Amino acid sequence: xxxxxxxxxxxxxxxxxxxxxxxxxxxxxxxxxxxxxxxxxxxxxxxxxxxxxxxxxxxxxxxxxxxxxxxxxxxxxxxxxxxxxxxxxxxxxxxxxxxxxxxxxxxx
Amino acid sequence: xxxxxxxxxxxxxxxxxxxxxxxxxxxxxxxxxxxxxxxxxxxxxxxxxxxxxxxxxxxxxxxxxxxxxxxxxxxxxxxxxxxxxxxxxxxxxxxxxxxxxxxxxxxxxxxxxxxxxxxxx
Numbered sequence: 001x002x003x004x005x006x007x008x009x010x011x012x013x014x015x016x017x018x019x020x021x022x023x024x025x026x027x028x029x030x031x032x033x034x035x036x037x038x039x040x041x042x043x044x045x046x047x048x049x050x051x052x053x054x055x056x057x058x059x060x061x062x063x064x065x066x067x068x069x070x071x072x073x074x075x076x077x078x079x080x081x082x083x084x085x086x087x088x089x090x091x092x093x094x095x096x097x098x099x100x101x102x103x104x105x106x107x108x
Numbered sequence: 109x110x111x112x113x114x115x116x117x118x119x120x121x122x123x124x125x126x127x128x129x130x131x132x133x134x135x136x137x138x139x140x141x142x143x144x145x146x147x148x149x150x151x152x153x154x155x156x157x158x159x160x161x162x163x164x165x166x167x168x169x170x171x172x173x174x175x176x177x178x179x180x181x182x183x184x185x186x187x188x189x190x191x192x193x194x195x196x197x198x199x200x201x202x203x204x205x206x207x208x209x210x211x212x213x214x215x216x217x218x219x220x221x222x223x224x225x226x227x228x229x
Contacts, residue, residue: 036216043203043220043222044153044203046215046216046217049215055217073224089153091215094167095142095155095168096155099152101152
């Protein structure tokens with residue numbers, strides 16, 4: 001099973017700042033990595049698929065990069081609605097599909 | 109628009125069974141693989157099971173293998189999860205989610221709001 005490790009666990013930033021979230025895989029997942037955003041009381045929302053492709057309707061301030069074992073989700077300038085928990089998820093070697101433990105982006 | 113609506117959750121005693129449903133609308137249901145994903149209170153996401161668009165393949169997380177059964181009725185546009193031998197660690201919000209691809213790619217582009225399952229004596 002591929003283990004995904006997200007860091008940091010919590011990121012404290014102000015609106016307008018740049019957010020950089022990391023996801024590291026225990027073995028290569030090629031570019032088969034997705035990112036999801038989850039707000040309290042809501043279902044997750046797909047942001048990025050296959051490492052760098054924005055899902056439908058996702059603003060351009062969200063971008064993904066990386067391949068192999070190291071991936072990054074960048075939010076170029078945080079909007080108030082971006083404060084949430086973010087999860088990465090791999091689909092390279094499954095089943096099982098696996099998620100990272102999440103990074104909470106909170107208001108500083 | 110794509111809609112997924114789960115139902116069937118509740119409070120159940122350990123060892124009992126429960127059947128969850130997910131009603132789909134707004135897309136060609138029989139073209140997409142479907143998944144169940146769960147989230148324990150205050151915890152992260154855990155993939156539970158997948159069923160291929162035509163029901164020909166099914167896969168499960170090790171934590172539920174042998175106790176959970178995923179199925180679908182394409183004529184009713186409904187996904188199911190039969191849960192037997194419930195354990196305390198099965199307590200979670202259960203989401204159904206559509207696979208992103210036409211086929212089964214292993215990521216999720218639409219999610220329902222979830223149905224809660226609480227296992228307690």
